[in-house]
Structure formats: structure tokens, C-alpha cells
Amino acid sequence: MQKFSFELIKKDNKTKARAAIIHTPHGDIETPAFSVVGTKASVKGLDETDLKNAGSQVVLANTYHLYLRPGVDVIKKFGDLRNFMKWDGPMITDSGGYQVSYLWTKGEEVGQSVKITDKGAKFRSHIDGSIHEITPEKSMQIQKILGADIIMAFDQPIKLANSDRKNKEALRRTFDWEERSFKEHKKLKSDQALYGILHGGLNKKIRKNFLDYILTAGFDGIAFGDETIGADPNFTAKGMDTVSEFLPDDKPVHALGLGGGPEGIFVAVERGMDTFDNTGITRMARTGLLFTYPEDGGLSLNKFRIDINKSKFKDVKKPISKTCNCHTCNNYSSAYIHHLLVSGEPLGVRLTTIHNVYFINDLMREVRRSIINGHFNALKKHWLGERKY
Ligand SMILES: [Zn+2]
Numbered sequence: 001m002q003k004f005s006f007e008l009i010k011k012d013n014k015t016k017a018r019a020a021i022i023h024t025p026h027g028d029i030e031t032p033a034f035s036v037v038g039t040k041a042s043v044k045g046l047d048e049t050d051l052k053n054a055g056s057q058v059v060l061a062n063t064y065h066l067y068l069r070p071g072v073d074v075i076k077k078f079g080d081l082r083n084f085m086k087w088d089g090p091m092i093t094d095s096g097g098y099q100v101s102y103l104w105t106k107g108e109e110v111g112q113s114v115k116i117t118d119k120g121a122k123f124r125s126h127i128d129g130s131i132h133e134i135t136p137e138k139s140m141q142i143q144k145i146l147g148a149d150i151i152m153a154f155d156q157p158i159k160l161a162n163s164d165r166k167n168k169e170a171l172r173r174t175f176d177w178e179e180r181s182f183k184e185h186k187k188l189k190s191d192q193a194l195y196g197i198l199h200g201g202l203n204k205k206i207r208k209n210f211l212d213y214i215l216t217a218g219f220d221g222i223a224f225g226d227e228t229i230g231a232d233p234n235f236t237a238k239g240m241d242t243v244s245e246f247l248p249d250d251k252p253v254h255a256l257g258l259g260g261g262p263e264g265i266f267v268a269v270e271r272g273m274d275t276f277d278n279t280g281i282t283r284m285a286r287t288g289l290l291f292t293y294p295e296d297g298g299l300s301l302n303k304f305r306i307d308i309n310k311s312k313f314k315d316v317k318k319p320i321s322k323t324c325n326c327h328t329c330n331n332y333s334s335a336y337i338h339h340l341l342v343s344g345e346p347l348g349v350r351l352t353t354i355h356n357v358y359f360i361n362d363l364m365r366e367v368r369r370s371i372i373n374g375h376f377n378a379l380k381k382h383w384l385g386e387r388k389y
Pocket residue numbers: 320321324325326327328329330354355356358
């Protein structure tokens with residue numbers, strides 16, 4: 001079984017964009033790449049065949065959710081998460097730090113935070129109200145059982161809306177928790193790749209210190225974290241600019257929860273990100289927000305997407321995108337997809353999710369090709385025009 005390693009293939013000569021291969025025990029990830037999110041060991045509506053056909057190379061699952069249900073004892077019986085959900089490619093798990101720190105975040109199916117101390121985070125399960133505690137050590141133990149190729153250190157993300165005092169405390173704690181995660185990971189003799197999560201908001205000095213710590217400690221990769229990467233590409237650019245120039249050539253970098261659609265992707269790739277995950281791509285698909293290529297009229301102004309629920313699609317014979325080569329666009333009309341979604345038919349969600357996942361994977365393949373062939377900037381211009389971030 002091959003060991004985890006990072007192989008740099010080509011660097012863009014004007015930006016930090018790079019094409020690489022992340023070798024993992026369960027296959028290679030050709031980067032830049034999107035990791036589709038299967039929070040509860042499922043990418044809602046899609047099975048392994050759908051994911052492979054949509055070009056997915058890697059799946060990210062959530063430690064917090066899987067720890068509560070089905071629970072680690074069930075996963076253990078199957079060997080690991082991969083066998084449980086029947087996905088034979090590379091996997092990533094996050095540490096649960098985000099969920100247990102921000103359980104009150106609206107719109108997420110999570111419980112209630114009880115208390116965060118230096119030891120760990122106590123919380124109430126959103127399923128049955130029972131009280132649990134996840135510590136850095138426990139997060140590593142759970143992630144070892146889940147068995148993903150890439151795992152994350154346990155952290156307490158800062159929240160920009162919080163007071164400086166509160167964020168200072170979270171940052172201090174995160175340093176400590178990541179160090180404990182690293183120690184526990186060594187103790188468990190796990191061959192999983194452990195990424196240190198890089199915090200610091202928009203503060204250049206803190207980001208740099210954190211990066212230095214991650215590199216000195218010897219983490220296998222870097223995960224760019226906290227709220228500075230989200231739906232607003234301008235804000236993402238600011239966050240990543242704090243540290244982009246210092247990112248090393250020999251470690252993979254993952255952007256945690258990168259939003260902003262194609263614009264966010266270009267922003268992140270040209271600042272040195274190799275992989276990223278985002279729940280919005282599949283969530284948008286479920287609500288009928290579907291990505292389109294520049295050739296279909298997708299541009300910054302409409303965020304490269306259409307709302308298929310709109311009545312103007314009710315009799316359109318053309319597919320969602322004439323450029324897209326996904327199962328949905330190759331077989332179905334916009335009118336049929338519109339009908340399925342407005343009628344609440346489960347097939348609609350499956351077909352729209354296939355489209356959005358294929359679209360992002362296809363864009364990432366195109367981005368990778370452009371870096372290798374030396375025309376990344378031309379591709380960026382084709383998508384974003386003269387827009388600068
Ligand atoms: Zn499509």
C-alpha cells in the first residue's frame with residue numbers, strides 16, 4: 001500500500017497556483033481538486049458510482065456527526081468508514097472542532113455547546129440530548145477508527161464576531177489542542193496524514209506564526225481554516241494573502257469550507273491551495289441553484305449559476321448546460337429537472353447534485369490542465385474577465 005506523499009508537478013510562473021499529486025494509501029488525488037462532502041458518510045442522493053462518474057476523487061466526512069451516529073463501534077465492525085459506505089478512494093475527515101465549537105450556528109443540524117475548557121469541548125447531542133466531550137486526543141482516536149487517509153487536528157476556530165479577548169483565548173487553546181492532537185497521533189502510530197489547521201483570521205503575524213508552528217512540528221499538510229474563507233471571494237483573498245507567499249512547496253494545502261463558486265476557486269488556487277471542500281455546492285444543487293459555464297452565460301454577475309425553479313425553465317428542452325458532459329445534462333432537459341424539483345421528486349435532487357459535483361470537478365480538471373500547460377491566467381480571464389481579487 002502506498003504511503004502518503006505530496007508530489008509537485010508544475011508551478012504557475014506568475015501566481016502560487018500549482019498542479020500536484022497527493023499520493024494516499026487509497027489512491028492518488030490529482031490537484032487542484034475538490035473534495036465532495038459526505039457529512040454523514042453520504043453525499044446526499046449519490047452513491048459511489050455516481051460520484052466516480054461525476055469525477056470525484058476524494059470524499060470528506062465529518063467526525064462529529066459519525067461519532068454520534070452510527071457511532072465508532074458500528075464503523076469498527078466494518079474495518080473503517082470506507083468499507084461502511086462503500087467508497088474505495090481517498091478520504092478526509094475533519095476533526096469535529098468546528099462543530100463542537102459552534103454548535104449554535106444556525107442552519108446546521110447540530111446540538112448545543114455546553115462548555116469549552118482547555119481539556120476539550122462538552123456538548124449536547126442533537127440526536128438524543130446526551131452529553132459528550134471531545135478532546136484533541138479523542139478526536140484523533142475517533143479519526144483513526146474512521147480511517148480516512150487525511151485527518152485534521154482538533155481546533156477551536158475563532159469567530160470574527162467574537163471579542164478580541166474571546167478569540168485570543170480560542171487561538172491559545174487551538175495551539176495547545178493541535179499540539180496535543182499531534183502527540184496523540186504519534187502515540188496511536190497511525191499512518192494517516194495529519195494536517196495542522198492554520199488559524200489567525202486577517203492577522204498576518206498570527207497566521208505566519210501559526211504556519212511556522214505547523215511546519216516545525218512536522219504536520220503532513222496544512223489546512224487553511226476559519227471564517228476568512230467563505231462565500232465572499234474578496235474576503236477569502238484577503239485571508240489567504242496573509243500567508244500565501246510563505247506556503248511551502250513540499251506540503252499539501254487544503255482550504256476548509258471554501259465558498260464562492262468558480263470565483264472562490266480561482267482565488268484559492270492562485271494562492272496555493274491544492275484541495276478544498278464545500279457543502280454549498282451540493283446544498284445549492286438541492287435547492288435548484290445550478291452552475292453554468294461561461295459558454296452558457298455563466299459569469300461573475302450571476303455567480304455562474306441559474307435557478308432551475310424559475311418558471312422560465314418549465315418548457316425548456318435544452319439541458320441545464322450545453323457545455324456540461326454530466327449524466328444529467330447528457331440525458332435530461334431543463335424542463336424535466338424543473339418539474340422534478342418543483343414537484344419535490346427525490347430524483348430531482350440526485351440529478352441536480354450530479355450536475356453541480358461534475359461541474360466543479362470538471363472546472364478543477366481544467367484548472368489543473370491550464371497550470372500544467374502554462375495558461376492558467378488565460379483560463380482565469382476566460383472565466384472572470386478583468387475582475388481582480
Ligand atoms: Zn451537467
